[in-house]
Structure formats: structure tokens, C-alpha cells
Amino acid sequence: MARKKSLDNGPVLRGRILEEASRLFYERGYAATSIRDIADAVDISSSTMYHHFANKQDVLHAIVSRFMTDFVDATVPVLRDPALSPTERIRRAVCLHIEISDDRRPELLVGNPIRYALNPKQKEQGIKLQSAYHDAVRDTIEEGCRSGEFSVRDVSITTMAVLDMLNGVREWFAPSGPLTRSELIDRYVEIVMTVLGARSAR
């Protein structure tokens, strides 16, 4: 039997657990993955696992919440940067949205039952982080409309349409496909600017 890692090195080990767990959830599904499977993948004992997480739901929540926190930390300061024009902020947010979703695809848990597996308090925290991003995009579109850079009939609905469009990419984009990631980003920047009636796209 392989030597199991000891309890020290908390944050690093925690990170490794989340990494292996998201890979397993992504490959096999949440329901088919046990705490034991995760412990085996990290090469630690189940009791070390339980030292870090009370149960599988806790692991799922930690993955979702770490991902969403990182996503918000990367995008919101750009979207709220008064030194950049709304067009430039949206352009950078489209790039970041697609890049982060692609780099960290397993953590997005596409197709897994997050809605059902998390408890209300855990879900609430996720929704709060989602809102921070959503609101920053909406406010930027609104500001762009005020400054005349964008021209949009319904800011709220357009925001949802843009976010849904960007969220969809992770479901089908394959870097082995006809477009490289940076070509894909170019196309999406152009489509988003068209949706926003951007001066640059007119």
C-alpha cells in the first residue's frame, strides 16, 4: 500500500483534494464519486479527508465557492475599472470569461447536480458571487449606453443574453476543433459588441 500523506501542509493538501475531486466529479459525475475515491486519488487516508471536509457536499461546495471567488476576483475589478472605457472593460471580461471557463473546466461541474446537492446556505453564497459578476456586467453595459458607446433596448435582458452566450462555450468548445481559443475569443468579442450595438461594431 502506498504511504499516505500526513496531516501537515493544510492549504496545499486542501487544494490538491479540490483538484482531484473536481476531476473525478467531471469524469464520473458527482453521484458516482465517493469520499473514498477522492482520498485514493490524492493518496491520503479517508480519515485525513474527513479532517478537511465533513462530507462530499462540503467538497462540492468548496469547489464551487473557490471557483466563483477566483472568477469574481479576476473579472469584477476589470469591469469596475474607471480608467477603462465600457467597450474595453467588456472586451477584457469576454476574454477572461472564456479563458477561465476553459482553463478550469472540471471545476465548472457542467452537468452535475449542484442545484440539488448543495444546501440553501451554500447555494445562497454561490448566488451572491454570481450576482457580483452579473451586476458588474450590467452596470458596464448601462454606462456604455449612457456614454453613447453602446446602444441597447433592454439592458437587463441583453446582460442575460450575453452571459448565457458566454457560459454556453464551456459545453462545446474543444481546443482541438477548427478554431484556436484566441480565434474563438475574437469571434465572441465581435458578437458581443454587435449585441451591444457598439460603436466599434457599427
Next chain:
Amino acid sequence: MARKKSLDNGPVLRGRILEEASRLFYERGYAATSIRDIADAVDISSSTMYHHFANKQDVLHAIVSRFMTDFVDATVPVLRDPALSPTERIRRAVCLHIEISDDRRPELLVGNPIRYALNPKQKEQGIKLQSAYHDAVRDTIEEGCRSGEFSVRDVSITTMAVLDMLNGVREWFAPSGPLTRSELIDRYVEIVMTVLGARSAR
């Protein structure tokens, strides 16, 4: 104990089973729903249930495949109708897409682990139906570009962006919200026409 329904009336009973099962999967999640729960909701015995479906996976597959078949039967003939202009075909498809997704939301099983719960053959059938719709939308956009009604740089990517945008609606649209469904459809027709660089939107 309530009197259980008999084995006759096959197709009607089958329809009732799928209806109750999708409601339960939607409300509680696939993992938390048993064959017994479904039988109880329909008010039949578990053995009658097993007369119609071999297992829970079979019920899930029947829901997905009935929904996708109906969706394709409703949309593809419109998208392939040579008597309509590409603009009119896309306009009607946007309406149908949003209406069917809203009317039959539980059957869409949003947030449920379809990807993991179905077997490869069952998944393949779903993908074939998805492709029939996807291809009809893509061909319509292509035809609109050839006729000069639309102006799009990358037909394939624009098709994905439009479909992802429409698929997103079911996740957040609430008829109790600020917009009625028909107002929402108006907004989406306008956004899609903008994305397609439609003459009507220029």
C-alpha cells in the same frame, strides 16, 4: 391504501409516468427520486412501473427523448420551410424555442446529471436530435447570408452563440418577473436579429 391503476391504457399511463417523473426529478433531483416515488405519485404499484420501464435510467431517457423529439418536430419543419424567408424562419424558431422550453420546463431537467445518468447509446440518440435542430438553424443562417438578409462573419460560431443564448432563458425566466413571456420573446427576436446583422435590425 389507494386502489392502484391497472395495466391497461398503456400509452396514457406511460405519459402520466413521464409527467410525474419529470416533476419529481425537477423538484428533488434525479438522485433523490426512486422508482417507488414515481409509482406513488402516479398512484400505481412498483410492479406496474416495471412493466413500463426497466429502471430509473430508462424513465430519464424516455423523458429526454420524448421532449427532444417533440422539440425537433415543432421547430425543424419551420426552419426547413422554403415558403418562408430565413428571417421569418428564425423569428418563428426563436418563439418556439422559448415557448416550448417554458411550457415544458420540468422535462428539460435543468441541473440534473443527464450527462452521467444516461448510457452511451441513449446519449447518442439525444445528440442526434440536438444536431437536427442545430443544423437546421445553421443552414437557415447560411441561407440568409447568401440571400443578403443576414450578415455574419462566422456562421458556425454565431449558431452556437444564438442557441446558447436561447437555452439560457429556461434557467432564469420567471413569468412572474418584470416581463411577460411575449415581451421576452420580442426582446430575444430583436437580439437574435442584431446578432445575425439582419436587414430588419439594421
